[in-house]
Amino acid sequence: MADGGRRRPPRLGRRQGEWLAAAGFLAPALLAVVVLRLWPTLQAALVAFGVGLSKGPSLANFRFLFADPEFTGSLLTTALYSLLVNPIQIALALALAVLLNRALPGVGLWRTLVLLPVAVPQVVSAVIWGVAMRPDGPLNALFQACGFAQQPFLTSPRQALGSIIIIVSWIGVGYWMTFLIAGMKDIPTQYYEAAAIDGANAWQRFWKITLPLLRRPLTFVLVADTVSNFLVFAPVQVLTKGGPQGSTNLVMNEIFTRAFDQGDTAGAAAATTILVLVVVAVVTIQFRLMLRKDDFS
Amino acid sequence: MLAALYSMMPLIWAVASGLRPGAEIFRYLSPLTIWSLLPRHPTLANLHVLWSGPFARAMANSIFVAGTTVVVGLLLCSTAAFALAVLRFPGKNAVFAIMVVSFLIPFDSIAVPLSSLFRGFHLDNTYTGLVLPGLGNGLAVFLLRQFFLGIPGVLSEAAMVDGLGWWGIYTRIYLPLSRPALIGAGLILFVFQWQAYLWPLLIAPAPNVHVVAIAIANFAGEFQVDYGEMFAATSFAALVPMLIMLFFQRYFAASLATSGSKE
Amino acid sequence: MPLNRRQFVAGIGLASTGALVPAAGQAAELTLNFLFSQPPSTWDAVIAAFEKANPGIRIARQNVPFDALNAAVQSRIGQKDSSIDVFGCDEPRVPTFSHRGYLVDLSGMRPAFEKSVSSAAIEAVSFKGKIWSFPLWTSTQVLFYNKDLLAKAGLPEPPLDVNKRMTWEQVLEAGAKAQKAGAKWGLGFDQVDRYYQLQALYESRGAGPGLTGPDLLTPAITTPKWIETTEWYGRLFSSGLAPRGIPPEQMPPLFAAGQVAYFYGGPWQMGLFFKTAGLNFGMAAAPYFADGKPCTPTDSWSMAVNPYSNNREAALKFASFMTLDDVGALASTQKMPLPPANKTAFVEYLKRIEAEGGAVTKGYGTLVRYELANTAVHRPRTIGWVDFEQIMNKSFSDVRNGADATNTLKAADKQLRIVFSRL
Numbered sequence: 001m002a003d004g005g006r007r008r009p010p011r012l013g014r015r016q017g018e019w020l021a022a023a024g025f026l027a028p029a030l031l032a033v034v035v036l037r038l039w040p041t042l043q044a045a046l047v048a049f050g051v052g053l054s055k056g057p058s059l060a061n062f063r064f065l066f067a068d069p070e071f072t073g074s075l076l077t078t079a080l081y082s083l084l085v086n087p088i089q090i091a092l093a094l095a096l097a098v099l100l101n102r103a104l105p106g107v108g109l110w111r112t113l114v115l116l117p118v119a120v121p122q123v124v125s126a127v128i129w130g131v132a133m134r135p136d137g138p139l140n141a142l143f144q145a146c147g148f149a150q151q152p153f154l155t156s157p158r159q160a161l162g163s164i165i166i167i168v169s170w171i172g173v174g175y176w177m178t179f180l181i182a183g184m185k186d187i188p189t190q191y192y193e194a195a196a197i198d199g200a201n202a203w204q205r206f207w208k209i210t211l212p213l214l215r216r217p218l219t220f221v222l223v224a225d226t227v228s229n230f231l232v233f234a235p236v237q238v239l240t241k242g243g244p245q246g247s248t249n250l251v252m253n254e255i256f257t258r259a260f261d262q263g264d265t266a267g268a269a270a271a272t273t274i275l276v277l278v279v280v281a282v283v284t285i286q287f288r289l290m291l292r293k294d295d296f297s
Numbered sequence: 298m299l300a301a302l303y304s305m306m307p308l309i310w311a312v313a314s315g316l317r318p319g320a321e322i323f324r325y326l327s328p329l330t331i332w333s334l335l336p337r338h339p340t341l342a343n344l345h346v347l348w349s350g351p352f353a354r355a356m357a358n359s360i361f362v363a364g365t366t367v368v369v370g371l372l373l374c375s376t377a378a379f380a381l382a383v384l385r386f387p388g389k390n391a392v393f394a395i396m397v398v399s400f401l402i403p404f405d406s407i408a409v410p411l412s413s414l415f416r417g418f419h420l421d422n423t424y425t426g427l428v429l430p431g432l433g434n435g436l437a438v439f440l441l442r443q444f445f446l447g448i449p450g451v452l453s454e455a456a457m458v459d460g461l462g463w464w465g466i467y468t469r470i471y472l473p474l475s476r477p478a479l480i481g482a483g484l485i486l487f488v489f490q491w492q493a494y495l496w497p498l499l500i501a502p503a504p505n506v507h508v509v510a511i512a513i514a515n516f517a518g519e520f521q522v523d524y525g526e527m528f529a530a531t532s533f534a535a536l537v538p539m540l541i542m543l544f545f546q547r548y549f550a551a552s553l554a555t556s557g558s559k560e
Numbered sequence: 561m562p563l564n565r566r567q568f569v570a571g572i573g574l575a576s577t578g579a580l581v582p583a584a585g586q587a588a589e590l591t592l593n594f595l596f597s598q599p600p601s602t603w604d605a606v607i608a609a610f611e612k613a614n615p616g617i618r619i620a621r622q623n624v625p626f627d628a629l630n631a632a633v634q635s636r637i638g639q640k641d642s643s644i645d646v647f648g649c650d651e652p653r654v655p656t657f658s659h660r661g662y663l664v665d666l667s668g669m670r671p672a673f674e675k676s677v678s679s680a681a682i683e684a685v686s687f688k689g690k691i692w693s694f695p696l697w698t699s700t701q702v703l704f705y706n707k708d709l710l711a712k713a714g715l716p717e718p719p720l721d722v723n724k725r726m727t728w729e730q731v732l733e734a735g736a737k738a739q740k741a742g743a744k745w746g747l748g749f750d751q752v753d754r755y756y757q758l759q760a761l762y763e764s765r766g767a768g769p770g771l772t773g774p775d776l777l778t779p780a781i782t783t784p785k786w787i788e789t790t791e792w793y794g795r796l797f798s799s800g801l802a803p804r805g806i807p808p809e810q811m812p813p814l815f816a817a818g819q820v821a822y823f824y825g826g827p828w829q830m831g832l833f834f835k836t837a838g839l840n841f842g843m844a845a846a847p848y849f850a851d852g853k854p855c856t857p858t859d860s861w862s863m864a865v866n867p868y869s870n871n872r873e874a875a876l877k878f879a880s881f882m883t884l885d886d887v888g889a890l891a892s893t894q895k896m897p898l899p900p901a902n903k904t905a906f907v908e909y910l911k912r913i914e915a916e917g918g919a920v921t922k923g924y925g926t927l928v929r930y931e932l933a934n935t936a937v938h939r940p941r942t943i944g945w946v947d948f949e950q951i952m953n954k955s956f957s958d959v960r961n962g963a964d965a966t967n968t969l970k971a972a973d974k975q976l977r978i979v980f981s982r983l
Contacts, residue, residue: 021463022386032393032433037399040407042415068978085849108546112539114304121510122313124531127379128307135805136744138310143354155805155961174304178484179440182477186447188369196416216443224400224436231403234494239807243954245968255406261950262629263638264659264982265409272406279401323813351600413639421643422622499635502622504600514625518599524808 041276048270061270067262071271073246074254077161078230081250082282085165085229090222092173097180097204111181116175122171122234129167130154130239157247160240162246167235172228176221181216184210223283230279251275308535315343315529322524342530345367351504352530355512360537362424362491363506366431370486371479373432378441379467383453393442405495409504411497422503431490444478445471455483476548484542491538592871592878595622595631595636595647598627598896606892610881617874630946637662640867645875649864650946651695652939652949655687656862659943662873663692664865668882676884680932682950684859687941695901696892697860700931701750701757703731704815704823704849706743706832707840710734713741713821718844720923722930727850728761728792731822735801738821746801747813750825751808753957755949757824759939762789763855765849767943769940772950776942777983779976781952781969790956790965797960815841827924830917830923843920845927846935858936860898899928947979 051057065071100111117125132139133153140150153163191209200208211218233252236242242249242257251271258270314322316338347353380386381393411430412421421424453466461469472479494510501507507515513534516527565611596603600621607619622644624632633647638660649657657663666673667690673682681695703718703726710717726734737747751757759769761881767785772778780786796802806814814824816836823829824846833841863879865872881888888896889902893909900906910925917924939945955972959965 013328018384018463019386022380022384022389025376025380025384025467026392029373029433029438030395032373032429033396033399033435036411036430036433037402037404037407037435038395038409041402043410044407064982070978072977093930108543111543111546115307115542116535116539117304119491119535120308120531121513121534122492123494123510123514124311124527124534125307127527128531130309130807131810132307132310133805134810136803152805157961157963170304170307175488179481182481185477201426216447220440220443223439227401227436231405233405241954241957242839244958245963252403252405255403257950259406259409260711262534262979263634263656265638267982268406272403275406276402280398282460283397283401323810323817409635409639412635413641416641416643452932498624498628500631502595502624502632505622511625514628515623516597517625517627517809519597519626524813 005144021172041272044269046274048265048273050266062274065267065270065274070246070249071251071254074242074249074251075274077247077249078251079166080162081228082229084161084228088165089169089172089176089225093176093180093221094218094253095223096173096177097184098210100177101181101184111174111178115178115217116174117171118175120171123238125171126167127234129163129170129235133163154239154282155244157243157245160244160248164183164235164240168229168232171226176225179221179224180214180217181213183214186217187213215290219287222290223286226282226286227279230275230282258262299326308532311528312532314355315526315532316340317525318342319523322528336496341371342546345471345505345527347529351515352505352509352512352533354505355507355509356533356537358424358427358506359491359509361536362431363487363532365424365428366490367483367486369428370432370434370437371483372484374434374437374486375441375472375475375479376467378438378445379471380439382442382445383471385449385468386461396438396442398433398435400439404430408499409496412496414466415500420500422501422506426500427493427497427506427508430496431486431493434489437485438486440482441475441478444475448474455557480548487538489535584721589616589618590689590871590874591620592645592874593617593620593622593643595624595629595632595644595877597626597648598626599623601836602895603892605894606882606888609888609891610878613881614874614877617878618903619878628772631660633657637866637868640868642866642870644866645869645871647864647866649693649862651693651806651862652941652945653686653860654685654692654858655941655943656946658687658690658692661867662766662864664867664876666691666693666811666865666876669717669884672880672884676886676889676903677901678903678932680858680936684938685862693862694879695862696883696902697896697898698891698932699826699858699860700856700928700936701760701824701827701846702827702927703844704825704829705842705844706738706815706818706821706823707823707842708818709738709741711742713738713743715821717842720921722736722854722927722935725845725854726847728847728944731847732801741758743821744819745803745814746821747796747822748802748823750811750823750829752802752806752811753960754808755939755952755954756958758793758956760855761793761849762786763937764852765789766852769937771940771942771944771948775944776940777944777980779918779973779980781792781976782973787966787969789851790969793956794959794962794965804962820836824912827913827928830913830921831897834917834920841920843924846931854935855937856931856935858932859938860901862901867931877959899932904914944976944980944983947983948976953981 048061049057050060063256096114096283100107100114102108102144131137135152137149140154143150145155152159154160186211192205195205195209231252233250233256236248236250236253240248255271255275257267258264258271377396381389415421415426420429442534448471452470456466456470492510493508494514497508497511513527513530516523516530600623602673603621603689629648630650630653636644649663654663670691671692677695681698682691684698685693685695686690705718707717715737716752718724731747739746745780749757762768762770765785767783767789768780770779770781772780772785797804803814810827812825812832816832816839818839827843833839843895846854863882865875867881869875882892883889883902886902886904888909889900889905893900893905894904900909910928914925940948942948951972955968
């Protein structure tokens, strides 16, 4: 390579410099990510497949998991949960972002207040909501005061997952809203000014300008929100332990139970492997749907 | 308004409960009266216990750990994002894929093997052990890269003509133009540490390196939970990020469009 | 600007390098790491006494929340972590932990155990004829009642006397009466949904612990008596006598708030109840079923030594000082509301509680001695305990929330067989 540089020194030199610069810019983060994320995951996968055991690698752990109704049930619960929670959170975050992107008085304070729940450790916000949703708790007292029927919330297999969704959305919506507001700040105001001259109403402006130009931040929020919802488990662990009747047994709770209560390292590793594969598949599909070719540069 | 109410009510209740004597907290849950929301016998005893106990130390630890993570993590993630967005080099797509996959991995389920690796390097019960896993955040890299892609390439070409190197382009052009994205990435890094529970539990169980989430969970004793102290602590745990975020809202509002760099 | 940032980053780097030095320990002396879930101040007295008696050994505390202790032990000792020396071990976990290799065989110290603690306490930490950890505390349950709520309903106060126990049938009837007279709830369970407290119900009826076979690895929870008792438990909540949807930690505050007439709970809740202004309460012996025998839950925490510890000798010294040594046991139990396993400390404990409680605790000493000697039932000692407990607690919770008893027990039976097949 070095002697080939003689013919067109400036260009090749810059190219080589670019390669080296890239290595320098990337190395620290890449090292951190590989050592602290990918390597342990690879090891978990090896454990899951039984590599290194005297019996040799096998699918035994996976066969065991798929024969266990607790595990397959948790996959179904997670699928249902994801289909509900992600659209709800993103719609709410988007609505709030539109609302709080205006020049309202004290808008910074409002934004901060809506964002605040993410600053409370989840272990604690789960406790707060658990008290609020007690059958004899303040939410039911409020319902009673308004003349509504009392609700069982977390104690009913039909309402528990919905209750978890409310809690998780309380934590997440303000967080995702923040990223959407950042995206909206990037939309040049001229577009709106032009639309106003054309007589477009607020609804049209949202559909024709805001939404299309928000594609990149929206993709980011969609992917990141989906991933984070796949990995939720603190509220479940604190409030329902997966019950009543398995109705809130999300797959992360299942992994946690296997790893820390049952001490089934291999089973937990196999479940983790499955989860990572599912998330990779889902996120790949989301990227394909949301992004155009040029977004990958 | 409704949304702000929805996010505030539980916290207001927690703050009020932090000012109640422990036995009063569950007394006025239902039926709904003014005492459901306000402490009937307000007391500062819980706050006093907090500041004389291990909680103050945990608060300082958390601020240090989260602060270090944000500063060092931003440097790591933004340089990587810069390379992925601006520079041309072989294997770029593969590296980008690695970054994306890294944030799809449930950190909690690899925490156990990772913590035993850390103990092998005597990183248990150290700040380094707490900070390290938060630094390389694929999500922050992803966010920053997306943002950097939107900055026109002509800017760096012009800078190069002016004799600026890559480091110069990164520090003089990309960083100053990316404040909102940097704040967003900082938020991601901050929340990762502020919310961390399982990792500190495994790697830093010594009281002198406890973080806030652990200290709050520690109010849940075996025989009873001191909810008064727990909620008072929670109020503080939420107050610090609130002040930080209020401060940054200012920069957040300064949009990229007004900085004149956008086509 | 870039220069400033670089300086700042360098400063941070320096600070964290400084923190690289492990928080615990100087080179000159030996440091033992002690992992537990109680408030750290619980151990102030015993650590001071031990360090004074053993210059050169220092105890470094590592505490995790109560809920997280078993997870911490599982994940750390399961990875052969040598950085814990002594840790708190829930006594029913002794078989599982010894089977997994998390405990040290202490059988060589048997004479010292026999001298200091009761045979029931030794049994609680034994598995397959060997001793595995040092018993620290034990436990029992009593029936608390709210004097004001009982008076309002014209109900008599049950005496603190093991010979005049109420039956569960009587408690339910009286609870319903109290509820009619204004109590929000007739009856409450302290450790609601936990096998620890509910086992005594099944044992009182002669339904057995729910596990049979030589290794106690065969579920026996679908027998008529098990189903019947589970249905009885479910009815407590479906009838509205006892509250649904309240986690165990929030049950004692409910009684303290004056909303519960009868409260089946641990005597250690006295601390909270005495502290609560305006609460007028009394204590009676644990109830039993009219067609069965009196049974009470028992056992508590023990101190275990990590087999991977590099300081085994010193760790053994500390663990036995806390439990078997009279001075140490007194120091490690002086603040705790649980009865100590150590015989000398136990006598001191009863004196203290009776002195502090006045009329409410009169006769408490006799009651505790009687229950521990006659009615206490250990949890099933099997390597499947950890899985069994977790699955049963979930099932009890489902039944409390209204699930059908028979179906729930059948599903749990199936789940237990799957999990046991993997042991």
